[in-house]
Amino acid sequence: MHLTALPCAPVPGRLPEGPVWHAGRGDLLWVDITAGLVHRARLVDRDDDSGLPDLGPGTTVAFDRPVGAVAPCASGGLIAAAGTSFLRVDEAGVATEFARPAVPDDGTPRRMNDAKCDPAGRLLAGTMAYDATAGAGALYRLDPDGTVTTVLGSVTISNGLGWSPDGRLLYYADSPTRRVDVFDHDPATGALSARRPFADTGSAGLPDGLAIDTEGRVWVAVWGAGQVRAYTPDGALHAVVTVPASQVSSCAFAGPDLDLLVITTAAEGLTAEQLAAESHAGRIFICRPGATGLPVPPFADDPEHFPGGSTTSHDPRGSA
Template sequence: MIRLRAHSCAPAPGQLCESPVWDNRTGELRWVDIRGGHIHRAALDRAALDLTHLATVSLAPPVSAVVPCISGSVLAAAGDTFYRIDDDGTAMPIAVIPLPDDGIRRRLNDAKVDPHGRLLAGTMSEEGVQGSAALYRLDPDGALSTLRDGVTISNGLDWSPDGTVLYYVDSPTKRVDAFDYDIATGTFSNGRPFARFDHGEPDGLTVDGEGWVWVAVWGAGQVQAFDPDGQRRAIIDVGPSQVSSCVFAGPDLDVLVITTAAEGKAAGEPHAGRLFVCVPGVVGLQATPYADVGLVRSDGR
């Protein structure tokens, strides 16, 4: 078992930092602070193992996830709506999730792009109402499909290096599930438990080039890594208890960037809400950008 420790980075802490994504084309990291509606950008100093904040774009909160687009824009999940945000800060709504009108407060949560350029994004209720959430797919032309319902807190997701296995988290189940993924159709089947957690709940996750699954464990203050057979192989101690997500960053994709939160009792913990880094000795996978080439701007261009 490998045991490592992460250290905190320079950017100011947020309240609920999430959805870190590295864009190799720009050499920048993006992440969100959900409660503030902020989308942050930072550069990675590989020698110093630190991040330098570059800029922030804000939308009406909550903003739960951000991904790069093929066009050079970014796609953000905010409330019940997906927005494409251009370089000048213009935010164009792309699609709205058809949330049920049953009095339950829901919002979008974690999101990631599949190997074919489609976005998978889930929802959650603010009160954690059991079975009230779902997982959706946003196609390159803006069409929405419901992939799974009866979820409670739709959270981390990523794919095996060959794209044939989807790893997916419904946090209250205290496990990561694996599914056979059909890259051609963007659908999945044959769900089975992949990794279970006795302490804390799995949140965001990322897959490295060898197929290990690195899972942020909310409430445990750790990132835990599992080999493709589901065996726990590494633990990274982060510090703050509310570890929310992680991603491999840097020109060689060898630096694991970890987001944390400062919600509730965790607000008083040292460095809660900061970003952390660690070099675990493995290399990650490049993020696939959302294939927004089929979208049309609201002004017709």
């Protein structure tokens, strides 16, 4: 099956990523990683006969550091994987440091990249070196009490988190491997085991962010290919969504019925000639893929108390 996605109204960003549907508010969140921005917008009617909605005017919060991903919190507000910390962001956009992983002190600058909550509301978030030094990243688990556990080391570019409908499998991509792997996932403890290959993007490009539908299919953004590829639970290619921008960074199911696929793309790193040829690079795209996504679990925080977290607040809009 071949599908085509349409561009949405928001202006292009540098490195848009991490789209997530906030069901409680009925809007879409996404980040612009290196610009340190978190965007929020609602779906609106589109002025054509495509049958697809657009994204309307929204709001933006600017941080003083890169923001790899955000997720809604059960208590309201957001949890952000930003810089090399986890920040709790309230409804006014004020951030409080909640927890910080033990990032190696070896002189290699790192930042958070992709992050998502598992079905129990624990946040998994990965890091990478700014220069993509091989093996310099890791995958961490942030529990609601503020405990941070390293669950995977020697990662280069941590990406592509998503769980099977029964919560017993985790799909994950270390992008330079050009492969999506699958782990057995213990829903009770969050433990991972039995890592094995799931799907290989080969010469087409690098696997980036991904999303899972109710049939257990895995929709993978393929950086460099201008595509989202959907794979069946046994790893067979099911569908290809064509995107008129090569650097496809992530995707997520959105809308009240979770029947829309929202796709982020990036302009960062493209030459002037490439940008002239890819006028939509950095935009968000949307299509109706004939599949329904899984609800997004919020971070299962306690609104009254954050054991293990700092109580120091700061305005995220300050300069670095």
